[in-house]
Amino acid sequence: MTPPGAGTRTFDWQDPTPTWQATATMSGLQIWQAIAAGELPEPPIGALMGLRVPVVEEGRVVFAADAAPWMLNPIGSIHGGAIATLLDSCVGCAIHTTLPVGVGYTTLELKINFVRGVSADDGELQAEGKVIHRGGTVATAEGRLVAASDGRLLAHATTTCLILKPR
Secondary structure: OOOOOOOOOOOOOOOOHHHHHHOOOOOHHHHHHHHHOOOOOOOHHHHHHOOEEEEEEOOEEEEEEEOOHHHEOOOOOEOHHHHHHHHHHHHHHHHHOOOOOOOEEEEEEEEEEEOOOOOHHHOEEEEEEEEEEEOOOEEEEEEEEEEOOOOOEEEEEEEEEEEEOOO
């Protein structure tokens, strides 16, 4: 691994309120299509992580982010929390793309298998989330995190989400 040296991490985000408000008039798929097109602000966690959204389909999303020195843990590999954030985001948002207007979700369970260490030299990481089951109360999805340069599997995950219907 290339030694990272010192650095500074700053980021800007937009007010996410318009995105939250859009849930009253847009489906989850429409919201994520609008975020990917730059028509709605991305969630602040996306700005923090430097997420890009190259693919949005019903039941499937792909997020991309660059492995970076600011993500390193004490032993010099990318922190598991950064990997978990990428995977939690892609699996949850894959479920979100299946939800109608006014319906939300929250993570009930997230299971991650770390297959190999990730370094800042791995470059672009791609996290793909796919819905396995979408019921009326619960949905499940699976995700894979790969190195974009060679497709090496770095980690995979499953999630169970609670579907939040309006009261």
